[in-house]
Amino acid sequence: MRILSIVVFSFWLIGNQCAWSSVTQQEMLTYVGESHGIREYKLNNQLQILLKPDTSSTELAVNMIYHHGRKNEQLGLTELNHVLEHYLVQRSEETHKNNHPDLKFRGTGITSSDFTYYRSVLKNETDLAPFIEMERERMSQFKDHLPYLRQSVDEVDEELTAAHQNKTYTEYCLMLKDLFRNEAYGVNPVGEKQDLRRITLQDLKQYWSEHYRPDRATLLIAGNFDLPSTLALITEKFSSVPLPQQVSKKFEYQQLPQFGEREFIIRKHDAKPVVWVGYRVPQLNSSEYAAVLMAGTFISPTTDTSIWQKSLLDAKKAESVDAYTFPFVHGSAFMLRIRLSTEQQLAELRKFLTQQEKNLALQVTDKMINAQKAELLDDLNKKDISPKQFVESIAPHVVSGDWQSYYRLRDEIENMNAVKYRQSLQRWFRPENRTLGIFLDPRDSQPLTTPKPKRNG
Structure with missing residues (x-):
C-alpha cells in the first residue's frame, strides 16, 4: 500500500504540473x-x-x-x-x-x-x-x-x-x-x-x-x-492534503462553578499523611495566569521568599510543601502538596489554611514580587532560545487559539505589582473555590500501644 501511494502521488505531480505552475x-x-x-x-x-x-x-x-x-x-x-x-x-x-x-x-x-x-x-x-x-x-x-x-x-x-x-x-x-x-x-x-x-x-x-x-x-x-x-x-x-468534507466539530467547554468547599479522604496502607489543596484558576492565556505562576514561587519553599517556610516547615507543622500548576486551555488548576508527620497535624493545617487564604495576598509586597520576576522571566527566556524547549512550551498556547499569549505572559509578569497580584489571588484563593484531598494510612488513626513487659516472680 505504501509503494502504491507513492506511485499514485508521483503520477499526481506529473499530471498536475501545468496546474501547479498556474497556481502560484x-x-x-x-x-x-x-x-x-x-x-x-x-x-x-x-x-x-x-x-x-x-x-x-x-x-x-x-x-x-x-x-x-x-x-x-x-x-x-x-x-x-x-x-x-x-x-x-x-x-x-x-x-x-x-x-x-x-x-x-x-x-x-x-x-x-x-x-x-x-x-x-x-x-x-x-x-x-x-x-x-x-x-x-x-x-x-x-x-x-x-x-x-x-x-x-x-x-x-x-x-x-x-x-x-x-x-x-x-x-x-x-x-x-x-x-x-x-x-x-x-x-x-x-x-x-x-x-x-x-x-x-x-x-x-x-x-x-x-x-x-x-x-x-x-x-x-x-x-x-x-x-x-x-x-x-x-x-x-x-497544500495537496484535502480538507475533509465533514465539518470539524469545535469543542464546547462549559466551566461549572464549584459552589463551596469540597473535601475527600482516602485511607490507604503505606500512605504518608499528605494533604493536597486545590483551586480552580484562570486558563492558560488569561491575563491573570502570571499571578498563578507567581503564587507558586511564593509558596514553594525552594525560593528565598517563601512565606510558608517559617509558618509550616520551620515550625515543624509540616515536612514539605510543593506547589503545582496544571495549565489548561479552558481553565487551570493550582495545587499544593503538603506532607505531614502525623494525622494529628491535620486540624492545625485546616486552621492555617483558613488564615492564609485571607492573608496570603496581603503579605506580598512589591519588593517580594520584583525579587521573583527575574527568576520567572529567566526561565521563560531560556525556553524561548532553545528550539526544542520552545516548540514544546508554546504548544498549549497554540492550541488555545492565541499563540501570542506565550509572549504576553512575559509582559504580564514584567508589569506585575502587589495590587494586581492581590486582586487576582482574592478571586480564586478562597474556601468556596478550594478542594482538599486527604491521603492517610488507616493505621495512623489507631496508634499502636506497646505492651509492658511482664516481670518474673
Whole structure:
C-alpha cells in the first residue's frame, strides 16, 4: 500500500504540473503576520504554519500539533487518543526505516488534555524534507495494521502501570477529578486501563479521520533553517492534503462553578499523611495566569521568599510543601502538596489554611514580587532560545487559539505589582473555590500501644 501511494502521488505531480505552475504559492499560502520573530502562515486547507528561523542556533526542532486531546475522548474509549498516538508513532518509525534509513532525529509523541503533538529534533536542515514527508503521511493516510494496535495497547498499558505506581501521580489525578468533576478535565490525565482492550482499528481510524486534519493542526518549526526554501517545501507537501468534507466539530467547554468547599479522604496502607489543596484558576492565556505562576514561587519553599517556610516547615507543622500548576486551555488548576508527620497535624493545617487564604495576598509586597520576576522571566527566556524547549512550551498556547499569549505572559509578569497580584489571588484563593484531598494510612488513626513487659516472680 505504501509503494502504491507513492506511485499514485508521483503520477499526481506529473499530471498536475501545468496546474501547479498556474497556481502560484501565493494563491495556496496566506501570510498572516510576524511577531517576536515568528512568521505565521495559513495554507488553503487551513493548516496553520509557525516558523521561527534562527541561523545562530545549533538545533532544528519540528512540532506537529493537533488541536485535540484527552478532553475530546468519549466515555468507554478514554484511552483512544493515547493509543492512536502510539500507533502513529510506530507507523512513522516504519516509514523512517523503509524510506529514510539514514535520517537521524530524536522524536516523541505526547498526549495531553488539550492537544496531541509529535515533536522531533533534527540533525540539520537537510533532514527536513523527508521528515516533512513523514508528517504529511501521518496526516493524510491511515494504514490498518493489527500488530500496531496490539503493540500500542501493550505500550500504553505499561506506561499506565508505571504511572499508577507513583503515589504523587495517583494523588493529583484524584484531585483533578474532583476539581473538574462532570467536566472534560475531570478525565484522569495519566490515563486508565479499563478501556484499553476494547479499542478496535475502526475506532482508531474514525478518531483519526475526525481530528487528524489540516484545519485542526499547526506545524511549528524553530531553529537553524532557511525560511524561503522551508516554506516552499511545506507548501509543496501539505497544500495537496484535502480538507475533509465533514465539518470539524469545535469543542464546547462549559466551566461549572464549584459552589463551596469540597473535601475527600482516602485511607490507604503505606500512605504518608499528605494533604493536597486545590483551586480552580484562570486558563492558560488569561491575563491573570502570571499571578498563578507567581503564587507558586511564593509558596514553594525552594525560593528565598517563601512565606510558608517559617509558618509550616520551620515550625515543624509540616515536612514539605510543593506547589503545582496544571495549565489548561479552558481553565487551570493550582495545587499544593503538603506532607505531614502525623494525622494529628491535620486540624492545625485546616486552621492555617483558613488564615492564609485571607492573608496570603496581603503579605506580598512589591519588593517580594520584583525579587521573583527575574527568576520567572529567566526561565521563560531560556525556553524561548532553545528550539526544542520552545516548540514544546508554546504548544498549549497554540492550541488555545492565541499563540501570542506565550509572549504576553512575559509582559504580564514584567508589569506585575502587589495590587494586581492581590486582586487576582482574592478571586480564586478562597474556601468556596478550594478542594482538599486527604491521603492517610488507616493505621495512623489507631496508634499502636506497646505492651509492658511482664516481670518474673
